Amino acid sequence: MSEARNGAGGLEGRVALVTGASSGLGRASAVALAEAGADVALVARSEEDLRGTEGEVSGFGGRALVLPMDLASVEETTGAVERTLEKFGRVDVLVNAAGTDAPGTVEELDVEGWDRTLDVNLRAPFLLSKAVFAPMREAGGGLVVNVSSVAGKKGWANASAYCASKFGLAGFSQALADEGRVHGIRAVVLYPGAMATNWGVWTPEERREREQEEALPSRALPPEEVAAFIVWLASAPPGFVLTEAIITPIEEGLP
Numbered sequence: 273m274s275e276a277r278n279g280a281g282g283l284e285g286r287v288a289l290v291t292g293a294s295s296g297l298g299r300a301s302a303v304a305l306a307e308a309g310a311d312v313a314l315v316a317r318s319e320e321d322l323r324g325t326e327g328e329v330s331g332f333g334g335r336a337l338v339l340p341m342d343l344a345s346v347e348e349t350t351g352a353v354e355r356t357l358e359k360f361g362r363v364d365v366l367v368n369a370a371g372t373d374a375p376g377t378v379e380e381l382d383v384e385g386w387d388r389t390l391d392v393n394l395r396a397p398f399l400l401s402k403a404v405f406a407p408m409r410e411a412g413g414g415l416v417v418n419v420s421s422v423a424g425k426k427g428w429a430n431a432s433a434y435c436a437s438k439f440g441l442a443g444f445s446q447a448l449a450d451e452g453r454v455h456g457i458r459a460v461v462l463y464p465g466a467m468a469t470n471w472g473v474w475t476p477e478e479r480r481e482r483e484q485e486e487a488l489p490s491r492a493l494p495p496e497e498v499a500a501f502i503v504w505l506a507s508a509p510p511g512f513v514l515t516e517a518i519i520t521p522i523e524e525g526l527p
């Protein structure tokens with residue numbers, strides 16, 4: 273790890289703000305971006321888990337800013353960019369990886385679960401993108417990665433709020449890409465399939481059960497593989513438009 277940090281990782285002097293950095297894809301992305309040379313601001317609710325990510329980052333000489341917050345709060349979410357700018361002076365990459373869901377049929381789902389899912393999965397990426405836009409424009413460009421899901425391509429039973437938020441995030445990201453294009457700001461929406469994280473249905477026990485019940489693919493994507501793609505995006509040449517990527521395990525096939 274220290275080799276990449278000390279060598280030419282490509283992101284030296286850059287700053288990334290990563291949500292969901294306490295776990296799974298957000299954590300893997302923050303660590304991989306830091307390994308490539310970036311300073312990282314780490315957002316999630318669990319300070320303890322964010323400290324764990326910070327420990328990994330500082331293990332290879334990276335700088336991290338721990339920002340525990342609930343992304344369902346407008347005030348806390350907006351403050352994340354300000355605090356990142358105060359600490360590091362710039363923000364080049366925003367990764368909106370935090371996500372939540374409210375399972376249940378449409379009949380069962382209550383308004384609170386619907387609102388919370390939409391607030392965390394869709395409103396928070398809007399607020400953060402809004403806050404990073406001017407600093408990125410003034411710096412001549414930047415990257416916003418919005419983590420949707422294959423559930424942002426196809427609706428599933430028992431996941432109406434989640435699917436609505438992920439479809440919405442995709443539309444938001446495409447609009448942002450169109451607005452950002454002339455300023456060198458790239459917005460990319462990712463649609464991952466099954467990833468091997470702590471995410472709801474993918475805990476090891478539940479996964480085993482579901483594998484048997486639903487013949488799920490036997491391999492979920494390691495979040496590090498998706499994180500490597502995000503690092504590539506952060507250092508990709510600026511001269512082309514790239515707005516979305518579907519990333520599924522080979523075994524899962526096309527969505």
Ligand SMILES: NC(=O)c1ccc[n+]([C@@H]2O[C@H](COP(=O)([O-])OP(=O)(O)OC[C@H]3O[C@@H](n4cnc5c(N)ncnc54)[C@H](OP(=O)(O)O)[C@@H]3O)[C@@H](O)[C@H]2O)c1
Nearest residue numbers: 292294295296297316317318343370371421466467469471
């Ligand atoms: N795993 C999959 O199979 C899969 C597939 C497609 C898409 N995705 C998407 O990938 C993204 C990352 O998920 P993951 O698989 O890495 O799951 P994960 O390990 O459970 O990570 C979810 C992250 O979101 C954060 N989070 C949740 N609610 C939050 C809130 N109110 N405020 C701040 N942070 C909050 C969690 O941190 P705290 O609990 O510390 O707040 C955690 O860091 C999500 O957007 C998810 O929808 C996952």
